[in-house]
Amino acid sequence: MLRFHALQLPNLFQMPTFRKGDSVFLAKGAYRGTIGTFLNFRDDDPKWADIFERNSEVRSHPVEWLEHMPT
Numbered sequence: 643m644l645r646f647h648a649l650q651l652p653n654l655f656q657m658p659t660f661r662k663g664d665s666v667f668l669a670k671g672a673y674r675g676t677i678g679t680f681l682n683f684r685d686d687d688p689k690w691a692d693i694f695e696r697n698s699e700v701r702s703h704p705v706e707w708l709e710h711m712p713t
Contacts, residue, residue, distance in 0.1 A: 665711035
């Protein structure tokens with residue numbers, strides 16, 4: 643008897659989506675807790691994103707460190 647199981651996507655495909663203007667914070671890394679606004683993914687490396695931080699600086703951080711601010 644054959645049994646079929648529903649396919650589950652690995653966590654790799656369940657990455658959050660960020661859009662320009664989203665409120666985000668750094669959940670990991672050396673600057674954990676930094677709050678800012680998502681600007682864009684880097685053209686030269688889409689695993690990095692530009693964030694407008696509250697100190698009025700634009701800095702790049704790894705996307706995997708970002709999380710959406712709770713609403």
